[in-house]
Amino acid sequence: MICLEQVERVFQVGEETVYALRQVDLTVQPGEYVSIMGPSGSGKSTLLNILGLLDRPDNGVYRLEGIDTTELGERKQADIRRHKIGFIFQFFHLIPRLTAAENVELPLTLAGVAAGQRKARVAEALERLGLADRARHRPDQLSGGQRQRVAIARATIMQPAIILADEPTGNLDRASGNDVIETIEGLNRAGMTVVIVTHDPELGQRTGRQVRMLDGRIEDDRRRAP
Amino acid sequence: MKIDDTLGFAFRSLRGYPLRTGLMLLAMAIGVASVVLLTALGEGARRYVTQEFTSLGTHLLIVLPGRSETTGGPPPLLGETPRDLTLEDALALLRSSAVRRVAPVMVGSAPVTRDGLSRETVILGTTAAMAEVRNLSMAQGRFLPAGEASRAEAHCVLGHKLKTELFGNTSPLGRFVRIGERRFRVIGALAPKGQSLGVDISDVAIIPVASASALFNRVSLFRILVQARGRDAIPRAKKAVLDIIRERHDGEDDITVITQDAMLATFDRIFKTLTLAVAGIAAISLAVAGILIMNVMLVAVSQRTGEIGLLKALGAPGGQILRLFLSESAMLSLVGAALGLLLAGGGLLLAERFFPNFPMAAPGWALLAAVGVALASGLVFGVMPARRAARLDPVAALSRR
Numbered sequence: 001m002i003c004l005e006q007v008e009r010v011f012q013v014g015e016e017t018v019y020a021l022r023q024v025d026l027t028v029q030p031g032e033y034v035s036i037m038g039p040s041g042s043g044k045s046t047l048l049n050i051l052g053l054l055d056r057p058d059n060g061v062y063r064l065e066g067i068d069t070t071e072l073g074e075r076k077q078a079d080i081r082r083h084k085i086g087f088i089f090q091f092f093h094l095i096p097r098l099t100a101a102e103n104v105e106l107p108l109t110l111a112g113v114a115a116g117q118r119k120a121r122v123a124e125a126l127e128r129l130g131l132a133d134r135a136r137h138r139p140d141q142l143s144g145g146q147r148q149r150v151a152i153a154r155a156t157i158m159q160p161a162i163i164l165a166d167e168p169t170g171n172l173d174r175a176s177g178n179d180v181i182e183t184i185e186g187l188n189r190a191g192m193t194v195v196i197v198t199h200d201p202e203l204g205q206r207t208g209r210q211v212r213m214l215d216g217r218i219e220d221d222r223r224r225a226p
Numbered sequence: 227m228k229i230d231d232t233l234g235f236a237f238r239s240l241r242g243y244p245l246r247t248g249l250m251l252l253a254m255a256i257g258v259a260s261v262v263l264l265t266a267l268g269e270g271a272r273r274y275v276t277q278e279f280t281s282l283g284t285h286l287l288i289v290l291p292g293r294s295e296t297t298g299g300p301p302p303l304l305g306e307t308p309r310d311l312t313l314e315d316a317l318a319l320l321r322s323s324a325v326r327r328v329a330p331v332m333v334g335s336a337p338v339t340r341d342g343l344s345r346e347t348v349i350l351g352t353t354a355a356m357a358e359v360r361n362l363s364m365a366q367g368r369f370l371p372a373g374e375a376s377r378a379e380a381h382c383v384l385g386h387k388l389k390t391e392l393f394g395n396t397s398p399l400g401r402f403v404r405i406g407e408r409r410f411r412v413i414g415a416l417a418p419k420g421q422s423l424g425v426d427i428s429d430v431a432i433i434p435v436a437s438a439s440a441l442f443n444r445v446s447l448f449r450i451l452v453q454a455r456g457r458d459a460i461p462r463a464k465k466a467v468l469d470i471i472r473e474r475h476d477g478e479d480d481i482t483v484i485t486q487d488a489m490l491a492t493f494d495r496i497f498k499t500l501t502l503a504v505a506g507i508a509a510i511s512l513a514v515a516g517i518l519i520m521n522v523m524l525v526a527v528s529q530r531t532g533e534i535g536l537l538k539a540l541g542a543p544g545g546q547i548l549r550l551f552l553s554e555s556a557m558l559s560l561v562g563a564a565l566g567l568l569l570a571g572g573g574l575l576l577a578e579r580f581f582p583n584f585p586m587a588a589p590g591w592a593l594l595a596a597v598g599v600a601l602a603s604g605l606v607f608g609v610m611p612a613r614r615a616a617r618l619d620p621v622a623a624l625s626r627r
Contacts, residue, residue: 054539054620075543082541093536093624097242107540109231154540 001161001193002028002051007060009046009216020046021057022216028195030161033188035204036197038213044197045166047213051195052085052164053077065161082111086155086192088184090167092147094139094154100146101126101135104153111158125153129183145176152183156192163187165196169203181206227546236553243526247558250515250522254562254600255569257512261596262570262588264508266577268501270586275493277585279486283360285326285460286486289319289450289467309475310446313435317375318474322466324459325452329356330375332438333448336406338431340392347388348430349405351438359453362427365389367399367414370434378436382410386418387428405431406441460485505592509599515562516603519555523611527551527618534615535623544616551612552605559604563597 009021020043028034036044049055050062053069062069064084069077094103101122108118126132129149139147148168155163165184169177181203188194196207204210212220227235240247291311316330332351337344354372356362362369369383382405389398389412398412410433418428439445454463464483471481527534537547570588577586 049621052539054624075545078538078541078543078546080541081539085541087539089624093532093539095533095536097238102238106537109235110227110537110540110542110546112228112231115231 001030001065002026002195003061003063004050004057005061005063007050007057007062009043009050009055010058019043019216021050023060024216024218026211026218026221028193030193031188031191032193033185033208034193034195034211035207035209036195036211036213037199037201037204038219042213043216044213046216048164048166048195048197051162052087053081082107083158084161086158086160086163088148088151088155088163088165088168090170092139092151092171094147094150096139099136099138100131100142100150103139103150104157107154107158121157122153125157126150129153143176144172145179148172148176148180149183152180152187156187160192162193162195165194167198168196169198169200177203227542227549232546232549232553233557236550236557239530239550240554240557246522246526250519250558251562251565253515253518254512254559254604255565257508257515258563258566258596258600259569259573260511261505261508261599262567262592263573264504265501265592266570266574266586266588268497268504269589269592270584272494272497272501273585273587274583275497276490279490279493281361283358283451283453283486285454285457286359287452287454287460287463287467288484288486289452289471290482290484291446291449292480292482309478309480311450311471311481312445312447313375313439315471315474316447316450318470319450319452319467321470322463324454324463324466326455327355327359327453329353329359329451329453330435330447331356331449331451332435332442332444332446334438334442336441337404338388338392339404340401343392345388345391347385349438349441350430350432351435351441352432353435355453356432356451359451360427363417365415365417366397367412369414370432371413375434376436377434378440379434380408380410380437381413381433383414383416383432384412385416385428385430385432388431389415403431405433408437408441410437457487460487501589505595509595512596512599512603515600516559516607519558519604520607520610523551523555523608524614526554527611527615530615531618531623534618535620538618538620539624547618548612548616551615552608555604555608555612556601559600560597562604563600566596566600567593 004024004026007021007024008019011018011020024047036047038044046055050057057070064080069080095106104125105118105122108121123132123135126135129152131146131149131153134142134146139150142150163184168180168184172180184194184196185206196203198204209221209223211218289311313330316328319325319328329352334349335346336349337346352370353375354370357369365386370381382403384392384398392398392403393401398415401412402409403412416428433441452463452467454460464485467483468479468481472479534547574586574588577584
């Protein structure tokens with residue numbers, strides 16, 4: 001499903017050249033549950049951004065479901081993001097002036113789904129995440145855990161094949177963090193491929209596969225025995 | 227993304243920042259309103275002048291004694307004249323077939339007294355033709371009777387204001403007033419007409435020209451008003467007037483003839499140009515509003531980088547984001563323009579209430595132009611911020627919080 005070959009990403013910071021990723025090879029099978037861990041600056045966020053087509057590698061090939069994405073134009077990449085990838089962010093990135101339901105509806109709106117159909121799907125998604133009674137609340141009227149669940153609803157409303165989560169619990173207390181992780185694991189059980197970037201070793205332990213990064217390289221790639 | 231969803235999203239983001247949106251709408255509204263109001267003012271001035279000139283009478287030629295030697299200069303209203311313009315000159319003009327009526331005007335100033343009341347007023351000495359030439363209408367009685375112009379009859383017609391001040395609400399007909407040292411019988415009073423090109427014809431006493439000549443002890447006329455037979459006859463009448471007077475004045479061109487239509491056309495042109503110029507100046511305020519929109523949209527883009535990054539992550543291509551931000555500026559300028567039109571409408575209503583005589587009206591082209599320029603400036607100045615938004619790097623945009 002996800003296949004990175006010899007991917008490099010280089011940033012120019014002042015006079016210095018910083019290698020965020022050096023010759024990274026990574027293959028993720030459909031339905032896998034992967035955590036990417038490592039210290040700050042090890043390149044794990046860059047890797048996630050490249051997986052999510054928000055960033056382009058300077059070298060190497062990224063194939064998603066067999067398509068070489070590095071060749072695609074901006075519109076095509078946007079298409080893939082819209083239909084195949086769901087993002088979950090540490091800081092939720094909900095639009096503050098929109099209600100929970102409207103935030104969840106956004107990907108459908110962008111995809112041009114008819115209004116009537118949108119409402120039904122949003123209501124269903126909110127129901128599934130236990131947010132039905134919060135549909136009309138704005139993000140600032142929700143707790144952190146609720147906000148992240150709204151973000152998850154938004155990430156999954158298009159039924160993407162891949163969920164990319166960047167520190168999804170980094171801004172949450174323990175209880176709601178657990179809640180969110182269980183929700184994400186539920187998605188994985190339903191067949192979505194999940195890639196989580198995290199600092200939290202405890203969260204890392206729960207995933208079926210753990211990728212450890214250091215200085216832009218994959219240092220360690222372990223699968224937990226099922 | 228569908229068009230109505232794009233508009234809806236843009237609308238909600240405008241509503242999400244009410245203060246900013248309100249200020250931008252205000253700027254746009256003021257710009258549009260000033261364009262409309264200023265053009266209405268210019269147009270009003272044009273109509274006012276046209277109306278004033280028309281109220282002077284139609285197909286009018288004004289004959290002034292004296293001649294300005296340099297072309298284009300103002301006619302000498304009180305300059306020294308080589309030869310007086312006399313009543314005989316005026317009557318001689320009737321010889322021309324192009325001339326329908328001739329009204330000689332002699333002007334002087336004298337106290338008008340009735341019982342103990344006395345007023346120093348303008349005395350017009352003229353003939354019966356004056357009523358038709360100047361479109362005068364009577365409130366009471368009749369105008370000077372037609373007859374021998376050289377007969378110094380002792381009767382007069384009072385302007386509305388003068389009549390009111392001397393007689394109040396009682397009828398002046400058949401009563402006597404004293405003008406200077408002579409007694410005149412009042413035979414009529416003018417209807418209130420108000421200002422006419424700055425001369426208040428309600429504050430005058432009109433007497434036969436021969437009486438005026440005797441009263442002021444002179445023969446020279448202030449001017450002669452000539453009414454041509456029709457619009458086409460005006461040039462012919464002008465030539466005839468010049469010819470006849472030259473013949474009578476020993477071959478000298480010592481008068482000036484102004485045609486009303488030429489004056490009217492000139493004023494019309496001047497005021498149209500003025501209106502355009504004023505509208506142009508007002509359009510600058512619209513451009514300023516456009517720049518304000520650009521400024522505020524730029525701030526909006528940098529405030530909303532997170533949102534833009536998110537939209538990109540959710541699969542909105544750059545073009546979509548461009549359309550979203552352009553819709554916002556278009557909406558701002560349209561709604562602003564609509565508010566501006568309302569504001570201008572209110573202003574016009576107020577102006578009409580306080581200055582009912584001044585016919586202010588915004589011409590249709592000004593409305594269209596104001597809205598068009600508003601929309602154009604909103605879009606033109608909206609492009610830059612929208613492009614900046616569309617080109618934001620999603621990674622950088624999302625990393626800001």
